[in-house]
Amino acid sequence: MIDAFLLLKDGTLKRTQDVEEVVRLVGEAGDGWNLWLDLENSPEEEFGLLKALFSFHPLTLEDCLTSSHHPKIDDFDNYLFLILHAVRWIEEDETIETVKLDCFLGPHFLVTHHREPLPAIQEAKVRCLTQEGALSRGTDYLLYLVLDGLVDNYSPALEGIGDVVNATEEEALTHPRPSTLNRLFSLKKEVSRLWRLTLHQKEIFAQLSRKEFSVIGRHQAIFYRDIYDHLVRVCDFTESHREIIMGSMNAYISVTSSRTNEVIKTLIIIAAVLLPITLVAGIYGMSFRFMPEIEWPYSHYTVPGLMVSIAAGMLLFFRWKKWF
Numbered sequence: 001m002i003d004a005f006l007l008l009k010d011g012t013l014k015r016t017q018d019v020e021e022v023v024r025l026v027g028e029a030g031d032g033w034n035l036w037l038d039l040e041n042s043p044e045e046e047f048g049l050l051k052a053l054f055s056f057h058p059l060t061l062e063d064c065l066t067s068s069h070h071p072k073i074d075d076f077d078n079y080l081f082l083i084l085h086a087v088r089w090i091e092e093d094e095t096i097e098t099v100k101l102d103c104f105l106g107p108h109f110l111v112t113h114h115r116e117p118l119p120a121i122q123e124a125k126v127r128c129l130t131q132e133g134a135l136s137r138g139t140d141y142l143l144y145l146v147l148d149g150l151v152d153n154y155s156p157a158l159e160g161i162g163d164v165v166n167a168t169e170e171e172a173l174t175h176p177r178p179s180t181l182n183r184l185f186s187l188k189k190e191v192s193r194l195w196r197l198t199l200h201q202k203e204i205f206a207q208l209s210r211k212e213f214s215v216i217g218r219h220q221a222i223f224y225r226d227i228y229d230h231l232v233r234v235c236d237f238t239e240s241h242r243e244i245i246m247g248s249m250n251a252y253i254s255v256t257s258s259r260t261n262e263v264i265k266t267l268i269i270i271a272a273v274l275l276p277i278t279l280v281a282g283i284y285g286m287s288f289r290f291m292p293e294i295e296w297p298y299s300h301y302t303v304p305g306l307m308v309s310i311a312a313g314m315l316l317f318f319r320w321k322k323w324f
Contacts, residue, residue, distance in 0.1 A: 165244050
């Protein structure tokens with residue numbers, strides 16, 4: 001689906017979702033126009049429009065058709081090509097879902113492409129229609145609006161991850177179970193993926209804020225610096241979550257090891273107590289004809305009493321040594 005916003009030189013804003021009308025309006029606009037062309041889950045045929053209007057490099061169009069790609073920025077002669085990612089926290093599965101956003105930024109045009117609806121895109125469209133001058137301030141400012149909304153939506157994902165991480169940490173300390181460790185490993189994988197993603201995108205926004213590209217105006221670079229600062233905080237929070245998860249995993253191992261040691265210690269004490277008793281029973285259980293106390297009338301009571309005395313004495317000795 002194509003959604004186009006064209007701001008003419010006289011300040012008239014036109015919106016259309018017809019491919020042929022986009023080409024006609026751009027051809028009739030002359031000079032001084034700004035265009036935002038948004039493609040959502042567009043078929044490959046609609047990319048012919050990009051070739052006809054802008055003559056984008058074939059490799060960039062190929063990257064758009066790729067469902068997954070690392071964040072990057074490429075500087076061409078008259079436009080920038082960016083690949084960024086929106087994130088979404090899926091509470092039911094406790095996973096992070098990413099949506100790739102491709103952006104072409106030129107002096108008078110912005111082209112965005114994504115396979116799923118993005119709240120940042122919808123918010124920017126509303127601002128184009130309701131906020132005076134949103135598109136007239138330049139396509140570099142419009143790209144800032146889109147990317148600022150995209151990064152702002154990282155906060156709900158971080159909050160969702162934080163709640164699960166804190167709950168899992170408490171579970172690891174109080175009621176550790178095998179499922180707790182599996183959950184920690186899954187969270188570690190998701191948080192690490194988010195950390196790598198934000199780290200790559202932080203470097204991209206650092207480049208955009210340093211005025212390295214001619215299509216980013218001097219007065220707009222400070223806005224990208226604000227997004228960069230936001231991503232720095234996101235990276236810090238993500239790193240904090242990673243540390244909590246690693247600490248929870250260590251705590252889980254410590255608690256379970258401590259419980260295992262207690263069980264083993266109890267079994268060793270029981271075995272140590274039963275060993276001399278078994279020895280006495282083994283000696284008096286031998287079928288010898290001549291054995292002391294074999295005909296003594298109180299031997300039936302004396303031998304069990306000896307066993308009980310040995311067990312009690314060993315338990316008192318262990319208690320005195322504070323072995324349990």
